[in-house]
Each structure stands twice: as structure tokens, then as C-alpha cells.
Amino acid sequence: MKFNTATPIYQQVVADLKKKIVNGTIHPGDKLPSGRDLAVEYKINPNTSSRVYALLEEQGITYTKRGIGTFVIDDENIVDILKEEMANHLLTFFMNNMHELGYSSDDIIDLIRRNEKC
Amino acid sequence: MKFNTATPIYQQVVADLKKKIVNGTIHPGDKLPSGRDLAVEYKINPNTSSRVYALLEEQGITYTKRGIGTFVIDDENIVDILKEEMANHLLTFFMNNMHELGYSSDDIIDLIRRNEKC
Amino acid sequence: MKFNTATPIYQQVVADLKKKIVNGTIHPGDKLPSGRDLAVEYKINPNTSSRVYALLEEQGITYTKRGIGTFVIDDENIVDILKEEMANHLLTFFMNNMHELGYSSDDIIDLIRRNEKC
């Protein structure tokens, strides 16, 4: 995985794991790799792994059993909730900024349609 | 203006000024406030003002007359160029992320339409 | 039983068993469940059970007959001793912290009285 230097690595890994949960690569209830394994997988420092899992836990996406491992919350709804939450976040950010630039909702839909054809 | 702690203040001010140019609050050829005034207006550090103007100049949006002030490039096209540039940037970022979450272009248009009605 | 992730599970189980001895759910001389049964009862790892019994024995609350099981010390006094010991521990911890926050003993008594009525 290639990291963007602008944003912190741990945030990028968090985002990547979330995407994997949303698109079904990782399932609710699954055990995530150990901190050390995650470090190897993403070529990061184990401390950075800790931070990743700490953040996911803080956001209520995972829980951790001491000495055993970190697990995705075992609730099927989490996938849809995460998906909607992230989509909404993107959507409002996008729409607000476009409106501020002077684009109406119809303008935006046109842009998307045109973009789609390319 | 409220600043987001996540991204650098100078970038947020730059983005805000660009928006003002695009939506017509500031016009091509206009003189921008002095660094000190900008600092007062946005409640930022004067050093940050410098950085803002340096960045705008670097992007070819403004130019500086030494001892007189900073001016927006006096070219009507700049508005459209800026507008398209920023819109494209927002659009590709938005679409890429939505696709990664599993939304098709049609899904997205639906979301926008529904969002519009609320 | 719900475990607090902050403190070690084995300590929480030890505390729970002590409470049961103090409040009479378990009596002096009683045989405690086997390590395996305790593990099932509390949904913990058998290794953790061992640790629980080791700690209880270390504190002089239980003793082990090899091949037979673990028993609570058969001494009626133990209940009172345990009760006082635990109460004292809680009390001094509580009072010290409250004093550090600026509450006098009278303030504290008021708080308890008010709390009682709710």
C-alpha cells in the first residue's frame, strides 16, 4: 500500500480497514491481525498499529480482548452503518463545497453524468 | 471563521479566498487586504498571512506589487479556470471514494436527489 | 458477568469471589468450583482460573487439597476480616480522593444522604 505523505499513516490504515469492512473483505466478528502482523502487512511500525486499533476501538468499530487480539464488532448492522456514515460524510462535504462554488444540485448531476461517459 | 484543527490554517484561508473569487465576492484585479489586515480579519498570525499570499501567488492567482499590495490577477478567465479546477478536484475525490464504498454513479445521483428534497 | 477492560480479568474474578464470601453467597469451608468449572461459569480462560485460585490462596483466603479441590478457609472470622479489610480499603481510597477534590467529611456525608434519597 502506498501512503500519502499529507495525511498520517495511521489514519490511512484506519480508512483502509474500514473500506475492507464495508466492501466485505473483512466481516463482523472477524479477528484482525495482531499488531505485529498488521505492522508487517502494511510495512509500518508496531506502535503505529496500536494507534490504528486504538482509533478503531474509539470509533466503536472494534473491540479488544487483552492478550487475545482485536476483533471487529460482531454486529451485521455495522457494515451498513459504516457505509452510510462514510457516504454521508463524503456527500455533505462534497455538496457543501460545490454549492459554495456556485453549482446547483442539477449542475452537479450533469457533471457526474458527463464524467461517467469518459 | 471557524478553523478545522485537522488541516493547516493557511490552507483553509487560501481555500476561503479562492471560494470568494469564484463566487464573486472578490473580483479579478481587486486589491486584497494587507497581510496585517488579513491577520485581523481572520484572527490569524501575521506570519500565517504571509504564507497564505505566498501560496496564492505560487498558484498564479495573485501577484504582488512591492510596497503597494497584493492583487488578484486581472483576468476574467481566472474565475472559470479556478471554478473548474476546484470542482474537478472535489468531484474526482468524491467519486473515487464513493466507488470504493460500492456506490455506482446512479446510486450517487439518487443520493443527491434525495438529499436535495430534505 | 461483565468485565471491565481496564483491570485484569483475574483480579475482577477474585474481587467477585471475595464479595460472595463476605455477603454469604459462599460460606467458610465451602468447596469452590474446579478451575475448569470456574472458567465455564465466568466465561474465562482456564489459565485465568488458575491465576484466580493462586491469588486467593496467596491471600490466605482459600487452600487447596491436591486432587480434591479448592476450599474456602474454614474459619468464621474470615468473613469479618475480609469485610473490614475490603471496606477499609475502599473507604481510605474514597476519602483521600474526595479530600483532594476539596470535599470535607461533612460534605461527603451530605452527598451520601442526598444520594440515598434518589
Added chain:
Amino acid sequence: MKFNTATPIYQQVVADLKKKIVNGTIHPGDKLPSGRDLAVEYKINPNTSSRVYALLEEQGITYTKRGIGTFVIDDENIVDILKEEMANHLLTFFMNNMHELGYSSDDIIDLIRRNEKC
């Protein structure tokens, strides 16, 4: 300051700073020492300082200006809110445990009174 080995250092420092806010050693709006200075003051590693401030910010007690420093929220109410919050936390923990040991509220008040005279 002497640290208890049982609980993490960063939590102990957080608790210490909170106490200082509650008892008036630190006031709302005050600038806290820089991470490096805090590290010297408490004889801890600068990274541990970061963690301390991150936790305080997470709890809404401080805010941080990038490149400038960390400040206590400038709201006089925070002192009382913190004080009550911490006291309530201590109180409910204490009362729950004492009740589980078989002490009534009156028993507890007696204990406090007797304790006071020593």
C-alpha cells in the same frame, strides 16, 4: 511526583492535572506547559506528554492550537463540572461496592464519622 506502577503514567498525570484544575492551581484559559516542559516537570518522556494532552483534549478539558500550545478550556463552569463529575464517579463506585459488601448507607456514614475522629 511518585508514580504508581499499577496504573499507566499518562493516566496518573492526567488525574494530577485535573486535580490541579479543580483545586485552583490551574485556571480556565491557562496555557499548560509545552509537551517538552511537562516531560521535564514530571520526569516523563515527551511522547507520554503528548498522550496526556491528547487524553485531556479528548475529554473536552483542553484544546490545542497547533504550533502555539495547549490551553485549558476557557469556561469557568468547567471547574465545577469536573469537580462534580469526578466526585460522582468516586461516590457511585464507592457506594456500589460498599453495598455489595453488606453496608447500609447509615453504616457507611458511621464509618466516616469514626474515621474522622482518628
Added chain:
DNA sequence: GTGGTCTAGACCACA
């Protein structure tokens, strides 16, 4: 083996 904490030292962007 697992997560949690801590230290040491370094680099960078921000103000």
C-alpha cells in the same frame, strides 16, 4: 503470542 506502556531519538509542519 497478545496488547499496553514507556523511552529515546528523529523529522516535519505550523505559527
Added chain:
DNA sequence: GTGGTCTAGACCACT
């Protein structure tokens, strides 16, 4: 100078 991030390496307690 300030906070933020990252690496490296170590130790410990828990399971």
C-alpha cells in the same frame, strides 16, 4: 518553539 507523527526497541502483564 510548538505540537504531531513515526521508528526502533524494550519491558510487562494478561490469556
